[in-house]
Amino acid sequence: KIPIIMDCDPGHDDALAMLWALSEPEKLEIKAVTIVAGNQTLEKTTRNALRVLTFAGVHNIPVAMGADHPLMRPSIFEEGVTEMVHGQSGLDGPAMPEPGFAPKKMSALQLLIKTIEESEEKITLVPTGPLTNIAALFLVRPDLKEKIERISLMGGGAYTGNWTPAAEYNIYVDPEAASIVFNSGVPIVMAGLDVTHQAYITREENEILRQKGGRIAVFAAELIDFFSRYHYEVEKLPGCTIHDACAVAYLCHPEIFVEKQCHVDIELEGSLTAGTTVCDPGNYEGKEKNATVLYGVDREKFAELFIEAMSKLDK
Numbered sequence: 420k421i422p423i424i425m426d427c428d429p430g431h432d433d434a435l436a437m438l439w440a441l442s443e444p445e446k447l448e449i450k451a452v453t454i455v456a457g458n459q460t461l462e463k464t465t466r467n468a469l470r471v472l473t474f475a476g477v478h479n480i481p482v483a484m485g486a487d488h489p490l491m492r493p494s495i496f497e498e499g500v501t502e503m504v505h506g507q508s509g510l511d512g513p514a515m516p517e518p519g520f521a522p523k524k525m526s527a528l529q530l531l532i533k534t535i536e537e538s539e540e541k542i543t544l545v546p547t548g549p550l551t552n553i554a555a556l557f558l559v560r561p562d563l564k565e566k567i568e569r570i571s572l573m574g575g576g577a578y579t580g581n582w583t584p585a586a587e588y589n590i591y592v593d594p595e596a597a598s599i600v601f602n603s604g605v606p607i608v609m610a611g612l613d614v615t616h617q618a619y620i621t622r623e624e625n626e627i628l629r630q631k632g633g634r635i636a637v638f639a640a641e642l643i644d645f646f647s648r649y650h651y652e653v654e655k656l657p658g659c660t661i662h663d664a665c666a667v668a669y670l671c672h673p674e675i676f677v678e679k680q681c682h683v684d685i686e687l688e689g690s691l692t693a694g695t696t697v698c699d700p701g702n703y704e705g706k707e708k709n710a711t712v713l714y715g716v717d718r719e720k721f722a723e724l725f726i727e728a729m730s731k732l733d734k
């Protein structure tokens with residue numbers, strides 16, 4: 420069983436990633452959930468995480484609030500520009516209960532430190548939002564890197580962006596934090612847009628999910644109903660990309676992904692390219708391979724496993 424900490428900004432796909440992780444108790448154990456501002460403000464992303472966990476009947480995983488803005492840059496989400504993707508609440512669409520429990524009275528940083536220190540085994544971090552909390556951890560407690568097995572994150576893209584032509588949202592929001600994380604020496608699995616744009620659910624597959632009929636299955640289908648609008652109407656993609664779920668799915672089903680080890684660094688200054696994950700699969704620079712970049716996934720298998728994961732939680 421892999422002990423994980425999910426660091427997230429729910430967000431439809433963060434919520435689906437969390438549900439997927441909950442559905443694989445024989446493979447994953449969620450030790451803590453730490454929250455970052457990203458898809459919406461910190462208050463909203465925290466409330467969303469608590470509501471999803473409450474809906475899933477989970478009250479015993481500690482949740483803590485983290486960074487409410489990036490390390491060095493102004494927040495994008497405060498301008499309201501993310502509403503077109505995730506709605507005003509950050510998780511528009513399905514009806515959800517009010518949070519059934521409160522976040523811990525400690526910061527995300529404190530909860531990360533406590534969980535990592537108290538664990539007998541090395542912890543795997545699963546960040547699916549901007550990397551601010553994780554960068555803060557490495558700045559404050561670099562000694563704890565030794566107790567981290569690896570970081571399986573959603574962010575970046577070797578060949579494309581989705582917020583600027585060159586940058587993916589999570590990295591674009593806080594490139595300095597991403598730079599600290601990618602240069603930390605901790606092994607990284609990068610589920611970037613190359614793979615997440617292949618990890619989509621079609622309209623037909625979402626109907627199959629809905630027909631499963633359980634509460635979680637229907638809830639997941641409703642999350643996809645809302646989230647997919649942006650993918651179809653704005654991004655013109657062939658389905659609803661469940662970006663963040665890739666960071667979880669890789670840990671449970673690595674065999675369905677195509678991966679390549681390479682050096683990845685973050686562009687901080689480019690006037691057109693700030694926040695780009697510069698990947699070097701050709702090893703032109705001969706630098707240390709600090710990341711496993713996911714370049715592809717067996718899409719049909721991904722969709723099948725996703726539907727299975729969502730329906731499993733109803734049993």
Ligand code: BDR
Nearest residue numbers: 430432433547588589662
């Ligand atoms: C990432 O940005 C957010 O919209 C999603 O939750 C995902 O983490 C995709 O670029």
Ligand code: CA
Nearest residue numbers: 430433547548
């Ligand atoms: Ca996210």
